[in-house]
Amino acid sequence: MADKYTDLVSRGWGRDLAKRLGLPQPVMLRRYEPGVPLVPGPVLVVGTGTAADALETALKGWDVEVVRDAGVAPATGGRHDAGAPPTSSASPSAPAGPGTAAGEGSPKLGGIVLALDAVARPEDLSGPILAAGRALRSLAPSARVVTVSRRSSTSDEPALAAARSGVEGALRSLAKELRNGGTGNGILLGEGVQADAPSVLGALRFLLSGRSAFVDGQFLTVGTAKGELPADPDHPLAGKVAVVTGAARGIGAAIARTLARDGAKVVVVDVPAAGDSLAKVANEVRGTALQLDITKPDAGERILEHALHRHGAFDVLVHNAGITRDKLLANMDVARWDSVIAVNIAAQLRINEALLASGKLGEGFRIVSVASTSGIAGNRGQTNYAASKAGVIGMVRSTAARLAPIGGTANAVAPGFIETEMTAKVPLAMREVGRRINSLQQGGQPVDVAEAIGFLASDAAGGVSGNVLRVCGQYWMGQ
Numbered sequence: 001m002a003d004k005y006t007d008l009v010s011r012g013w014g015r016d017l018a019k020r021l022g023l024p025q026p027v028m029l030r031r032y033e034p035g036v037p038l039v040p041g042p043v044l045v046v047g048t049g050t051a052a053d054a055l056e057t058a059l060k061g062w063d064v065e066v067v068r069d070a071g072v073a074p075a076t077g078g079r080h081d082a083g084a085p086p087t088s089s090a091s092p093s094a095p096a097g098p099g100t101a102a103g104e105g106s107p108k109l110g111g112i113v114l115a116l117d118a119v120a121r122p123e124d125l126s127g128p129i130l131a132a133g134r135a136l137r138s139l140a141p142s143a144r145v146v147t148v149s150r151r152s153s154t155s156d157e158p159a160l161a162a163a164r165s166g167v168e169g170a171l172r173s174l175a176k177e178l179r180n181g182g183t184g185n186g187i188l189l190g191e192g193v194q195a196d197a198p199s200v201l202g203a204l205r206f207l208l209s210g211r212s213a214f215v216d217g218q219f220l221t222v223g224t225a226k227g228e229l230p231a232d233p234d235h236p237l238a239g240k241v242a243v244v245t246g247a248a249r250g251i252g253a254a255i256a257r258t259l260a261r262d263g264a265k266v267v268v269v270d271v272p273a274a275g276d277s278l279a280k281v282a283n284e285v286r287g288t289a290l291q292l293d294i295t296k297p298d299a300g301e302r303i304l305e306h307a308l309h310r311h312g313a314f315d316v317l318v319h320n321a322g323i324t325r326d327k328l329l330a331n332m333d334v335a336r337w338d339s340v341i342a343v344n345i346a347a348q349l350r351i352n353e354a355l356l357a358s359g360k361l362g363e364g365f366r367i368v369s370v371a372s373t374s375g376i377a378g379n380r381g382q383t384n385y386a387a388s389k390a391g392v393i394g395m396v397r398s399t400a401a402r403l404a405p406i407g408g409t410a411n412a413v414a415p416g417f418i419e420t421e422m423t424a425k426v427p428l429a430m431r432e433v434g435r436r437i438n439s440l441q442q443g444g445q446p447v448d449v450a451e452a453i454g455f456l457a458s459d460a461a462g463g464v465s466g467n468v469l470r471v472c473g474q475y476w477m478g479q
Contacts, residue, residue: 003419003435006442026442027181030142032210032451034234038062039110039208040140046071046128047115051148051195055113058201071128108140111208116149117189119163129170142181144208147171148195151188151221168219175217175474176439183216190223199227202460211455214448216439217474220464226407227462236458238263241313243303245294246321248274250420253281254446255318258454260285265311294321294347300354316457319348319369326381337384344388352399365408368456369396373416373472393468400466409465411456416472419443438473
């Protein structure tokens with residue numbers, strides 16, 4: 001759906017007028033296009049040690065120019081206002097370091113990657129984070145800032161836990177300071193996971209790319225060293241068979257298109273009443289259609305049978321089907337409550353149970369469910385919907401453990417305000433508020449949700465399980 005305001009103020013006289021009046025100035029975001037460079041300029045890697053070296057090596061392998069800055073504060077004087085001299089590991093045309101002004105003609109930075117896995121005390125954060133801060137004015141439009149750090153746990157010493165949690169607070173705040181479509185996100189390493197693990201590098205590539213345009217202020221946890229980077233980054237789902245429910249229109253149709261673009265053979269599922277639209281989507285993605293009410297007791301068996309019979313495999317299940325029946329709780333009736341629970345969570349549980357019990361799921365099976373920011377922070381008039389979407393979050397975290405024995409994963413994405421036919425019907429004033437109350441000051445597109453699902457469905461995310469990734473532009477509620 002169109003956001004005419006963003007289109008107006010992102011260029012020319014409209015941009016100048018918005019600036020003079022102090023109005024929000026969202027910009028057109030950088031989104032994925034095949035053949036386009038991963039980032040719009042060199043990437044500054046801040047940090048020392050094996051993690052920083054591994055990240056630099058990976059970036060070079062992706063044809064990205066790298067600039068290095070140790071980000072280490074001087075050992076004397078108690079000041080933390082000077083990092084170690086930056087060095088370019090590519091060409092002499094690399095931008096000036098974060099402690100100096102960029103020279104005339106120097107390319108803008110396409111991103112900053114901070115290797116913070118070795119921080120042990122809160123004091124350790126000062127050098128590298130302030131080094132990154134000095135480079136922020138050198139960022140290109142739609143640049144990316146990505147931290148790589150370790151997940152804190154209750155077994156950590158207090159100082160260590162404080163330092164690791166401090167990374168999360170700093171990153172989320174930094175993300176709210178970025179402008180011109182820039183985003184900040186983080187990767188959390190689980191116990192024993194190193195920075196060169198496939199899923200760490202897969203997450204890094206996703207977060208640097210245009211695929212993560214509406215993901216901001218979020219963290220992906222890589223819990224294991226599993227995963228495999230694709231031979232062809234433009235077709236990470238080549239050879240996979242994916243099933244997408246609720247695929248006749250909107251976000252579901254965008255998911256089907258994105259998975260097909262990335263190489264998957266797609267089965268699109270929706271209710272018989274949406275049969276004509278479903279057939280059009282199936283033809284568009286060169287997949288097959290299955291008309292099915294997912295609340296039926298045998299839905300799981302029918303999905304499995306269709307995928308195996310028609311395509312000979314079943315690798316990815318995307319639970320997208322969902323409904324809303326909004327009403328203030330004081331006016332909520334049984335029909336509204338029960339119908340939302342039945343479609344949005346009970347059907348997913350029943351289908352998953354059938355698939356797990358079948359014994360026919362292959363190694364590395366992926367489940368990705370569509371949750372919602374309403375399930376995280378709640379929303380007025382949506383107690384039924386929020387309960388169902390919070391239920392989805394609980395379900396994937398529990399299901400992740402059940403899929404682990406076959407190398408499978410279960411994750412969820414939680415969209416914020418996405419431009420769809422449904423949100424287009426929201427009253428104008430409420431729609432504008434929904435669009436602007438995030439760090440990117442605009443609504444997301446259905447493809448933004450689809451791109452996140454595409455990553456979580458890929459082999460590159462094999463070490464990512466039980467995660468809930470918000471696709472909300474860093475919506476100003478919840479985490």
